[in-house]
Amino acid sequence: MTDLTKLTAAETARLIRDGEVSAVDVAQAHFDRIAKVDDRIHAFLHLDTEGALGAARRVDEKRAAGEELGPLAGVPLALKDVLAMKDVPTTCGSKILEGWRPPYDATVVQRLRDADLVILGKTNMDEFAMGSSTENSAYGPTRNPWDTDRIPGGSGGGSAASVAAYQAPLAIGTDTGGSIRQPAAVTGTVGVKPTYGGVSRYGLVAFSSSLDQVGPCARTVLDAALLHSVIAGHDPFDSTSIDQPVPPVVEAARAADVRGLRVGVVKELGGEGFQPGVEQRFNEAVALLTELGAEVVEVSCPHFVYGLPAYYLIAPSECSSNLARFDAMRYGLRVGDDGIRSAEEVMSLTREAGFGAEVKRRIMIGAYALSSGYYEAYYGQAQKVRTLITRDFARAFEQVDVLVSPTTPTTAFRIGERVDDPLAMYKADLCTIPSNLAGNASASFPCGLSPDDGLPVGLHVMAPVMADDRLYRVGAALEAASVQRWGHPLLEEAPEL
Template sequence: MSAAELGAAISAGDTSSVEATTAYLDRIAEVDPEVNAFLHVDRDTALDQARAVDARRADGAELGPLAGVPVAHKDVFSTKDMPTTAASRILEGWRPPYDATVTARLREAGLVILGKTNMDEFAMGSSTENSAYGPTRNPWDLSRIPGGSSGGSSAAVAAFEAPLATGTDTGGSIRQPAAVCGLVGAKPTYGGSSRYGLIAFASSLDTPGPFARNVLDAALLHEAFSGHDPRDSTSVDAPVPPVVEAARRADVAGMRVGVIREFDGAGFQPGVLRRFHEAVELLEALGAKVVEVSCPSFDAALAAYYLIAPSEASSNLARFDAMRYGLRVGDDGTRSAEEVMALTRAEGFGPEVKRRIILGTYALSSGYYDAYYGSAQQVRTLIKRDFDAAFANVDVLVSPTTPTTAFPIGERTDDPMAMYLADLCTIPTNLAGSAALSVPCGLAPEDGLPVGLQILAPALADDRAYRVGAAVEAALADRDGGPLLARSPMAV
């Protein structure tokens, strides 16, 4: 049953939120010891939320489309009734005094928060191996990564531990996990979903977004927590694009689709390209006009991102100083504040976080700012111009979501560059601030693991990506006899 169908059943009284929530909590208890998708589950609080929804329905209140539906929540969003750690030792056990806007809107929409999901520490990674609390495993193959940094959320949905999940996308951290776990994942337009109460990694890039098993469910969750927020200075004061309407439309006849030349060739797993080309052919068969588009600055996107994002991280993470909250090491009365800060950060931050802080601090340092950070921002402008030129001629752009399927746990931990290449196709969208969606487009023949099709749309035209994604999803389901996730080893 999809999230939309479950919401409708709860609203109609055909089932209850308590029944649905209990079933998912039982599923978590059964399989999460193997998957490690969750860092914190609060059964009692989740059931209390579910009872409140059921009571509202019993009183005759009109429920929203997702009221009573359980959701897994990435542990980077502040939650006043649960710990918020960003998967870091430096925040172990910290309970914020307030909810993030995304959290508050989930509650307002009546969704039941099952718990907080695992992630790469401070959202820095592409595999969820950088968590201080152990790696999450891909439900398709427990020896492989579920993507990152939102790998706990993607694994929770793929393992049928939750019908929906939240994530954040800074350089592909929703779309890449969605692709390798056979899910739908969306990166909304930057500023379209609030960053208030989100533990910041890179403030000009971080974007909350949804995970789901199908396009309509993702659109419903996207709509539920998006919209202008005056508490976020980067929030866009504009209506939420009509993503739900677009997901229901599922028609690409007459649309212009651009295939990104730079993301179609060397360095990509053959099976990924095969499924991608089949999806492009399917779009043509559905009535879309497909053309090749060149975005030459995309070749420099990875390098620019790994200067801009660490630079912003080095500034954002300075607040974790052991003085106000979180971990404190060595405070025995004999050490200075500076010594306590150094000891705490040495023990509290993991290797990848330290690597990015050092890189970002260097890029921002006197004498190097213009050569590194300034140059990266110039590349960012060129990437934005490439997008503008492309969208002047096409409605959407498409590419593989990630160059390979899920790789084995541990395979890239000693090779940061190989790890960073997992986000090769997703990073340009974050640098431009535009919208994107990943939808499953089949299994790679080499390993039988999911492949994602990435659909890129202009800023505030998120609905175009959902429209194309829904059309591809429906056509593939018709061709293959049902949804891809039904073929997962953990399907129930």
């Protein structure tokens, strides 16, 4: 009998449409898989079993009534616990929101429901999306299915791990500095950060409002494109939402053709600090693109090297403002409310108990950078660097159609290895941060396993604003060719749990 958890999302949807399997059976198979392996992975914080099976039954009823089903109807999905889902716990991996059940759905969640996807539950994450390893969750770390002693990336490690462990064929992540793409790279999955404003942020609990973006996680490029097309598009509830047609991402994924495409290798994103096995697989992937008909040239983006320090001023500054709303007065945790203490004391005690160490660190950095006398020296200068990085992209895209680099400098590191060294942790996002600062589209696609340690490596592809379809052209062509060449990490050499 076919293992329903090993199918792609596209295959699953076709079987449901054709009546060969029921959506309820598919959902139950994934819940069974979660029950079998999640004690070792800890990808999920909450399972919505009743809601998911109810959604699956409605899909089966639609099919039985002869109604036309959408391209992903009945397909299970894991949702990062940073998006509001009505009456379902939404914690952002933080004690300060423990038990909070939103009274509304995020726009992305509503679009998933409208497309008849089956939301299995909420996935673990670094608290308020602040981290590169999912070790900063208040509910314990998520583990990498390839090696459970290693991190699954962050902040969306739960979403990536759930897909890599066959607990869900699809997941939703969010990306502020690499939180979709970096976990995708180290778990052998596909992760896409759409153009900023391409997917609604309404109902996304904000970390850094000018950087945050929702995007798809999947095991194949086509699956990611199908999910992208469901969640993308203009939303009047989001003032930063782009009122333009969604790029033809599904068509690009199905075309899988890079002939004539100009690909720029970013000179500054490689060399010292990059693991030899990562660079080897990256170079092989670039060579493969050349064989497939792409023209490859080297491109210099000189200000990318300043992306990391600029990001760690801009993002904390915005988070120090956004997280001020957690004041113990309206929702979530409240500590010390004995009728004697003042509101200020209750607020202080709640934040002390409710926020973790990394969140407190970033709030303090941000508050300092925005303080009187330092604003221009720190935050203002960082915004100028952001402009220079955006100009680097603009000049590069005058020469080439896409840019490429490794997604991460190394493969997955061991749990606990970097927790006492924030700078080493931050360097995991070295290659991904520039795209968040500039707002352009980017993605990570599997490009084999590192010869150093047998762990997954990701190819990072960057495209201009609202040219998201170019990502899928490259990713799909690489996927089709690489399966023949060295095996797709999750289709050919999947981890056994």
